[in-house]
Amino acid sequence: MSDVRALTVTGELVDYAVAHGSWPEDPVLSDLRNQTTALGPVAGMQIGPDQGQLLTLFTRLVGARRAVEVGTFTGYSSLCIARGLASGGTLLCCDVSEEWTAMARTAWQRAGVAERVELRIAPAIETLRSLPTEPTIDLAFIDADKGGYWDYWNELAPRVRPGGVLLADNVLWSGRVADDNGDENTRAIREFNDRVAADDRVEAVLLPAFDGLTIALRR
Ligand SMILES: C[S@@+](CC[C@H](N)C(=O)[O-])C[C@H]1O[C@@H](n2cnc3c(N)ncnc32)[C@H](O)[C@@H]1O
Numbered sequence: 421m422s423d424v425r426a427l428t429v430t431g432e433l434v435d436y437a438v439a440h441g442s443w444p445e446d447p448v449l450s451d452l453r454n455q456t457t458a459l460g461p462v463a464g465m466q467i468g469p470d471q472g473q474l475l476t477l478f479t480r481l482v483g484a485r486r487a488v489e490v491g492t493f494t495g496y497s498s499l500c501i502a503r504g505l506a507s508g509g510t511l512l513c514c515d516v517s518e519e520w521t522a523m524a525r526t527a528w529q530r531a532g533v534a535e536r537v538e539l540r541i542a543p544a545i546e547t548l549r550s551l552p553t554e555p556t557i558d559l560a561f562i563d564a565d566k567g568g569y570w571d572y573w574n575e576l577a578p579r580v581r582p583g584g585v586l587l588a589d590n591v592l593w594s595g596r597v598a599d600d601n602g603d604e605n606t607r608a609i610r611e612f613n614d615r616v617a618a619d620d621r622v623e624a625v626l627l628p629a630f631d632g633l634t635i636a637l638r639r
Contacts, residue, residue: 484506484559489514499524516543521541563588
């Protein structure tokens with residue numbers, strides 16, 4: 421077994437880290453966070469500002485002009501990706517909720533990125549299957565229903581260009597992946613992680629940060 425890391429990442433440390441990145445939360449992001457918090461416990465689905473900065477950085481690292489997000493919710497992660505897009509770049513957002521994504525639309529308008537974002541309200545698997553099969557996507561971020569992860573990955577992997585990046589959130593599932601007798605979502609994430617590890621289309625790292633983030637480079 422590997423050494424246990426001693427550092428506990430407190431809220432204070434997250435704030436410190438975010439303040440020392442290139443994209444500290446601006447009023448659009450912090451207002452969106454506050455509005456989402458007001459929705460109640462579902463707000464736990466939103467990524468943190470530290471992960472948001474990493475999404476912007478990845479988007480810039482791959483020079484993304486074509487990005488896809490599976491699971492948009494109120495828009496925090498989409499905003500971070502949209503802001504990192506290269507000139508003329510676009511982000512396709514997949515979600516099933518008109519209600520939650522209405523908040524995202526407002527935030528995109530406010531941030532001046534609305535014209536870069538296309539939102540499709542439909543089961544994500546339908547949207548992904550309707551996309552051209554050529555490898556034109558530079559960056560894909562999966563953060564929706566856990567039972568769908570592998571199907572989303574499997575639709576996205578052939579469509580991501582060599583050198584592009586696939587990201588999947590919550591792959592440690594609050595630590596429950598270590599539990600053999602987990603619930604349906606835990607089993608789905610465990611199976612997803614096993615399949616990614618064996619997927620020779622990509623080179624992948626499961627980063628034990630946030631709630632676990634898979635970062636994969638398309639071969
Ligand atoms: C964890 S939240 C996404 C959080 C978002 N990335 C953020 O950082 O704020 C998951 C989202 O997936 C959406 N979702 C659930 N099942 C879906 C499906 N089958 N197809 C598309 N979206 C789905 C939900 O409506 C919800 O908005």
